[in-house]
Amino acid sequence: MNILANPRKLRGFEQFVRPIKVEKVSRRSMLKALGIAGGFVLAAPVMSRPAFAAYQTGADKMPHGTVVDPRVFVAIAPDGIVTIVAHRAEMGTGVRTSLPLIVAEEMDADWSRVRVQQAHGDEVKYGNQDTDGSRSTRHYLLPMRQIGASARTMLEQAAAKRWGVPVTEVKAVNHEVLHDASGRRIGFGDLAADAGKEQVPAIDSLKLKDPKNFRYLGKGEIGIVDLHDITTGKAGYGADVRLPGMKYAVIARPPVTGGKLGSFDSADAMKVSGVEKVMEVKGWPWPSKFQPLGGVAVIARNTGAAIKGRDALKVTWDDGANGKYDSVAYRAMLEDAARKPGLVVRKEGDVDAALKSADRVIVGEYYLPHLAHVSMEPPAAVADVKGDRAEIWAPVQSPGGTREDVAKTLGIPEDNVTINMTLLGGGFGRKSKCDFALEAALLSKELNAPVKVQWTREDDVRHDFLHTVSVERIEAGLDKNGKVIAWRHRSVAPSIASTFAAGTVHQAPFELGMGLIDMPFEIANIQCENPEAAAHTRIGWFRSVSNIPRAFAVQSMVGELAHVTNRDQKEMLLELIGSPRIVDLSSVKDPWNYGEPYSSYPIDTARLRRVVELVADKGGWGRSVPKGHGLGIAVHRSFVSYIATIVEVAVDEKGKLTVPQVDTAIDCGTYVNPERIQSQIEGAAIMGLSLAKYGEITFKDGKVQQKNLDDFPLLRIDEAPLVTNVHIVPPGPDTPPSGVGEPGVPPFAPALINAIFAATGKRIRALPIGKQLET
Amino acid sequence: MIKLKINGQEHSWDGDPNLSLLWFLRDEAGLTGTKYGCGVALCGACTVIVDKEAARACITSVSDVVGREVTTIEGLHATGDHPVQKAWRQLNVPQCGFCQVGQIMQAAALLMENPKPSHDQIREAMSGNLCRCGCYQRIENAIHLASMGV
Ligand code: FES
Ligand code: FES
Numbered sequence: 001m002n003i004l005a006n007p008r009k010l011r012g013f014e015q016f017v018r019p020i021k022v023e024k025v026s027r028r029s030m031l032k033a034l035g036i037a038g039g040f041v042l043a044a045p046v047m048s049r050p051a052f053a054a055y056q057t058g059a060d061k062m063p064h065g066t067v068v069d070p071r072v073f074v075a076i077a078p079d080g081i082v083t084i085v086a087h088r089a090e091m092g093t094g095v096r097t098s099l100p101l102i103v104a105e106e107m108d109a110d111w112s113r114v115r116v117q118q119a120h121g122d123e124v125k126y127g128n129q130d131t132d133g134s135r136s137t138r139h140y141l142l143p144m145r146q147i148g149a150s151a152r153t154m155l156e157q158a159a160a161k162r163w164g165v166p167v168t169e170v171k172a173v174n175h176e177v178l179h180d181a182s183g184r185r186i187g188f189g190d191l192a193a194d195a196g197k198e199q200v201p202a203i204d205s206l207k208l209k210d211p212k213n214f215r216y217l218g219k220g221e222i223g224i225v226d227l228h229d230i231t232t233g234k235a236g237y238g239a240d241v242r243l244p245g246m247k248y249a250v251i252a253r254p255p256v257t258g259g260k261l262g263s264f265d266s267a268d269a270m271k272v273s274g275v276e277k278v279m280e281v282k283g284w285p286w287p288s289k290f291q292p293l294g295g296v297a298v299i300a301r302n303t304g305a306a307i308k309g310r311d312a313l314k315v316t317w318d319d320g321a322n323g324k325y326d327s328v329a330y331r332a333m334l335e336d337a338a339r340k341p342g343l344v345v346r347k348e349g350d351v352d353a354a355l356k357s358a359d360r361v362i363v364g365e366y367y368l369p370h371l372a373h374v375s376m377e378p379p380a381a382v383a384d385v386k387g388d389r390a391e392i393w394a395p396v397q398s399p400g401g402t403r404e405d406v407a408k409t410l411g412i413p414e415d416n417v418t419i420n421m422t423l424l425g426g427g428f429g430r431k432s433k434c435d436f437a438l439e440a441a442l443l444s445k446e447l448n449a450p451v452k453v454q455w456t457r458e459d460d461v462r463h464d465f466l467h468t469v470s471v472e473r474i475e476a477g478l479d480k481n482g483k484v485i486a487w488r489h490r491s492v493a494p495s496i497a498s499t500f501a502a503g504t505v506h507q508a509p510f511e512l513g514m515g516l517i518d519m520p521f522e523i524a525n526i527q528c529e530n531p532e533a534a535a536h537t538r539i540g541w542f543r544s545v546s547n548i549p550r551a552f553a554v555q556s557m558v559g560e561l562a563h564v565t566n567r568d569q570k571e572m573l574l575e576l577i578g579s580p581r582i583v584d585l586s587s588v589k590d591p592w593n594y595g596e597p598y599s600s601y602p603i604d605t606a607r608l609r610r611v612v613e614l615v616a617d618k619g620g621w622g623r624s625v626p627k628g629h630g631l632g633i634a635v636h637r638s639f640v641s642y643i644a645t646i647v648e649v650a651v652d653e654k655g656k657l658t659v660p661q662v663d664t665a666i667d668c669g670t671y672v673n674p675e676r677i678q679s680q681i682e683g684a685a686i687m688g689l690s691l692a693k694y695g696e697i698t699f700k701d702g703k704v705q706q707k708n709l710d711d712f713p714l715l716r717i718d719e720a721p722l723v724t725n726v727h728i729v730p731p732g733p734d735t736p737p738s739g740v741g742e743p744g745v746p747p748f749a750p751a752l753i754n755a756i757f758a759a760t761g762k763r764i765r766a767l768p769i770g771k772q773l774e775t
Numbered sequence: 776m777i778k779l780k781i782n783g784q785e786h787s788w789d790g791d792p793n794l795s796l797l798w799f800l801r802d803e804a805g806l807t808g809t810k811y812g813c814g815v816a817l818c819g820a821c822t823v824i825v826d827k828e829a830a831r832a833c834i835t836s837v838s839d840v841v842g843r844e845v846t847t848i849e850g851l852h853a854t855g856d857h858p859v860q861k862a863w864r865q866l867n868v869p870q871c872g873f874c875q876v877g878q879i880m881q882a883a884a885l886l887m888e889n890p891k892p893s894h895d896q897i898r899e900a901m902s903g904n905l906c907r908c909g910c911y912q913r914i915e916n917a918i919h920l921a922s923m924g925v
Contacts, residue, residue: 092871092908223867230872231863232855233808233848237873240807248802273791304798305791307814376812376820376873376907425810425873426907457813679870679910686909709817709905718898720911 055736058595059139062130064123064400066143068203070151072125073103073144075117076196080175080189082109087119088140089131089397090226091375091427092683093741094676097224098137099144102672105216106148106209107155109188110175116225121399121419130398132432132541133594134639134739137672141737149206151195158194159186211733220675226423237425238395239380243450246382249443250306250454251281253295253463254317256325256702257537258286262316264296269312274305278313282442286320287499288538290405290433293463297443303454319702325536327469327698327705331367334471334533337492338365342531343506346517346588349525354486358477361486362564364557366474367766368549370697371467371542372712377425378460383440384450388412394437395424402434409438410445429541433465461712462704465540466697468493468511472553477525482565484576486525491516491550494535505532507546513592514638515550515746518585520603522578537699543687547638547746555634555750556765559757569633569754570616577635580606594640600736601640608637610729611644611665618727619646619663628652629660630759634751639739642667642729645685645747647721649755655773657756659689659721664747667729669738678726681744685724688748690715696768777837781806782850788837796840797821797832800847808848808876812905819904822877822884823847829884831903848876851883859883862921870908878904882918891922 059066075083084103090096100116103109119126128139152172159177160167163184170179178185188195216222229235254260266278276299283294296315300306355361381394383406390410396402399419407414424431440453455463470493477486495511498504507516507530516528542548555573562572583603585591593601612635615621625631628650635644648661662685671677694713698705706712753764756773764772779786779799786804788794797814800806800823812820814833821832824846851857859882869875878901885892885900892900897918906914 090871092869094870223864224869226872227864227867227869228855230869230875231860231879232851233876235872236807237810239801239811242805242807274794301790302794302798302802303811304794304802308791374907376810376818376871376905378811424871426871428907454811457815457818675867679867679913682912683870683909686911687907690909708815709813710815714905714907715909715911716902716905717911717914718902720898720909720915724912 054734055600056597057139057600057736058597059128059143061595062128062139064128066139067125067127068143068146070147070154070200073147074107074151076188076192078189078192080113080187081115082107082113082188083115083117085119085126086116087126087129088136089129089399089421089424089427091131091397091424091431093136093680094224094673095131095136096226097222098672098676099140101216101222102141102144103148103151105214106145107152108172108174111216111222113175118421121403121421123400129400130432132397132429134741134743137737138640138739141670141672145208146203146206149208150201153201153206154195154198155188155191157198158191162186162194217672218674220673222673236422237377238393238422239377239452239454241382241393241422241452243382243384246450246452247276247299247447248301248303248306248454249297249299249451250303250310250456251295251297251439252310252313252315253293253459254283255462256317256319256323258320258322260318260320261295262318265314268314269298269309272305272309272312274301275309276300278309279446281439286322287502289500290435290438291409292435292439292442299443299447307456322536323702325699325702327369327700330469331471334469334492335365337531337533338471338473338490340531342490342492342529344527345512345530346526346528348587351486351488351525351527354525355475355477355488358486359480360478360564362476362478362560364474364553364560365765366472366549366553366556368470368472368552369695369767370469371691371695372461372464372697373428373430373542374460374712374714375424375426375428375430378457379431379436379455380453381437381440382450382452383437383444385410385441385444389416390441391418391420392437392441393420393422394434395422395431396434396437397424397427397432398434402437405434405438406441410441428543429545430464432541457709458707461706461708465499465538467542467548468496468539468546470549472549474553474557476557476561478565484523484561487521487523488527488529489516489519489553490529490531492531492533493546493549494533494539496539496541498535499538499540505534506530509590509592511546513594514546515554515636516546517588518591518593518603518637519554520583520605520608520637521576523576536702544638544742544745547636548691548749551634551636551746552750552767555636555747556753559632559750559754560763563757568622570612570621573612573633573635574609577605577608580609596640601738603637607642607667608635611635611642611667614727614729615644615646615663615665618665619725621646628759630755630757632751632754632756632758634747634754636743636746638743638746641669641738641740641743643743643747645751647748647751647755649752649759651756651759651773653775655775657693657769657773658719659752660723662721662724663727664724664744665727665729666740666743668740668743669735670731671728671737674728677728677740680740681726682724684744685721685748686715688745689719689721689752692749692752692767692769694768694770777841779837779840779845780843781845782847792838793836795833796823796835796837796845799837800832806847806849810873810876812874819881820874820877822880822904824880824884827884827887829881848880851880857883858921858924859886859917862917865920866913866917868910868913868917870910874904874906878906878914882921885918886922892918
């Protein structure tokens with residue numbers, strides 16, 4: 001098979017070799033593996049995933065689709081070490097372990113003899129690498145199984161030939177191929193060279209393992225491959241790359257999005273010990289996509305000197321058209337827009353008539369502010385540009401996109417760009433955008449030396465691609481019996497599309513499809529509208545994206561309706577979800593559905609109901625709680641998974657809130673590693689509580705008013721829920737896999753808000769909670 | 776010329792004596808295990824042990840640690856088997872892992888001072904260490920585990 005490790009490419013990666021575990025392959029075995037790879041790679045055609053699959057996903061509609069080829073993903077060295085390529089970005093979900101584990105499972109490889117090799121950014125070779133949208137397991141479970149099964153088949157064929165027996169008589173078991181009849185056995189390492197000469201089997205001829213024989217999948221007993229290195233400080237993130245002769249840079253960027261550099265005076269900066277140079281960085285006009293904002297770079301012998309040098313710079317800026325962006329005024333504008341008709345994006349029945357005839361109309365208007373991602377690792381990247389070649393080391397979620405953008409930005413062929421994927425110290429969507437890598441590339445080109453660009457936390461807070469700000473207004477009409485007969489949801493928020501196209505005032509289908517037009521309730525008259533809103537800063541994907549405001553609004557409204565109709569929240573919720581059915585979205589022009597075919601991934605209210613029932617059962621819904629405590633529930637389908645959360649909150653006399661217990665039930669279909677599902681959901685509760693309590697970025701005079709973790713606080717351990725329980729729905733035999741990284745966040749805040757209402761009678765309709773509970 | 780002792784080894788520095796220990800460690804000494812997360816003592820990612828106490832390297836200058844022993848994650852345990860590190864692995868604490876070095880150093884310092892910390896003591900001692908991925912429940916459990924001897 002093939003091995004990726006090209007010794008030249010390891011330059012600057014000395015520390016990364018450890019996490020990638022390549023160094024445990026002896027030099028001899030590595031060279032042999034490379035030798036085996038020889039003509040093999042050249043001969044390898046790129047195959048697309050075939051149609052025989054038991055379920056269809058949107059994987060092949062992603063740029064560059066999927067590549068199912070063991071010669072691209074698997075290498076076996078003569079000493080038996082199996083190297084499996086991880087081609088997606090690791091930002092804490094465990095994907096760098098889970099995807100190779102799937103291959104190992106199907107190969108019947110022994111995990112202790114498997115090494116994981118991180119791929120470069122190369123989507124032609126590996127297929128789509130954009131690690132975003134909670135898609136990795138969903139799109140790659142089947143392809144990775146097929147890759148493993150192909151490799152296993154090739155090993156079995158090679159063994160059968162060597163023994164002169166029919167291939168049906170041999171079987172791969174635990175890193176060996178066995179011939180039961182004769183008791184012969186031969187290790188994967190001894191078969192590697194011969195297996196490499198075997199033809200890659202046709203995908204529809206592959207026999208996948210029976211899940212009941214799985215050793216690893218679905219068990220959660222395998223720790224992440226980076227565990228030892230993370231706990232010993234050896235794990236390599238973007239900023240940990242060091243190259244000989246490397247310069248350190250920090251950049252002063254225009255404080256207003258779309259602003260430009262006026263003038264700068266570098267005299268004082270140049271006096272700072274360790275500062276070597278001050279230079280302009282090219283910026284792109286707004287909307288600037290992922291291109292750099294421009295500004296002034298300070299180049300120094302270490303990051304500390306560069307930061308001090310930047311502090312000493314005197315810079316003037318030309319703020320441009322967004323210099324008036326003001327969050328107070330903008331909120332009023334959004335509220336105003338939400339109170340008037342807007343673009344209709346879903347319509348069933350006659351909402352106006354039904355609201356008019358309703359016995360009562362309940363209105364909920366909810367405000368959710370901008371959020372910054374603030375991954376613990378601020379953006380950082382290293383670039384080494386020489387002539388028409390560029391090599392980048394960066395914590396990017398989309399190494400393929402980064403490669404394209406670096407090539408375009410430098411005006412060089414994509415083939416001349418190498419993107420080395422480091423670990424990501426958190427991503428949450430921020431690192432889907434490679435602006436920081438482009439900055440490093442531009443500076444390295446100018447300086448003709450390797451450069452590391454480090455964003456300070458202040459840079460990160462002030463120049464993020466922010467989570468949108470929105471007003472969500474829901475009007476629900478009730479008949480005399482308290483049944484909801486009309487539902488109008490107006491959602492108004494600047495769109496992510498505004499970062500790419502000037503004049504954008506409506507949400508894109510992928511945003512409308514996150515909890516607005518896909519709202520699953522069984523109500524006769526439904527209308528969803530999207531009034532206009534223009535953006536005045538860079539808007540981007542933030543973990544769970546528009547699902548955060550939509551789930552907040554819809555699930556808060558369920559709580560409000562339960563209260564006015566004097567019903568239990570959970571009963572109200574189940575009544576609104578209605579009968580178990582596949583939701584008919586034929587009235588929606590583009591249901592988007594997370595890019596997945598509706599046939600494999602419909603909105604199934606039976607599954608939605610099941611997670612509600614499960615969490616209610618396991619989480620003790622309706623249990624009696626001490627005075628000042630309250631229980632709240634919320635459910636939401638996102639990234640084609642179903643998640644319900646119950647929060648128990650305690651609010652003391654002063655309005656201080658604590659969370660004694662959280663229970664979450666998740667139905668994410670077939671899964672690989674339940675232990676990592678659990679950790680993602682535990683983390684989602686923390687992120688949900690963090691954004692509910694504190695999350696808010698505001699603007700004045702076009703500038704972000706927050707700067708660091710004091711004025712954009714994150715939840716700390718002393719405020720964390722005391723217990724978070726995760727209940728995973730066992731998958732049906734054919735349930736396709738669905739998302740895990742993001743879906744945990746959206747139901748948390750509304751469950752919390754409903755719990756606060758139960759505890760205090762106070763309904764919070766704007767986040768963050770901040771001081772709203774203080775008495 | 777400033778002389779520093781880091782993980783038992785001598786280092787010298789003839790640049791700015793006010794350079795923060797964090798950037799000295801990472802950029803000058805090549806000890807990149809210690810992380811940058813905020814630069815102003817708000818996140819704990821840069822936590823190291825100076826003599827026997829946890830310190831934020833980002834607000835400690837190189838000259839502050841002259842004549843003192845600095846221990847970074849690279850020097851916490853030769854084979855990475857400090858009880859805290861072992862407990863962390865046993866409970867699969869990390870997600871992205873970026874904050875974990877700081878968490879581990881803080882936890883190691885806590886256990887030096889208080890070998891059997893209570894729930895409240897753990898939460899208080901660890902409250903300066905942020906984890907955006909939200910591994911707090913496991914961090915607390917791992918400290919309990921380490922305090923019991925893994
Ligand atoms: S970097 Fe030192 S506390 Fe954040
Ligand atoms: S594990 Fe990612 S920040 Fe803590």
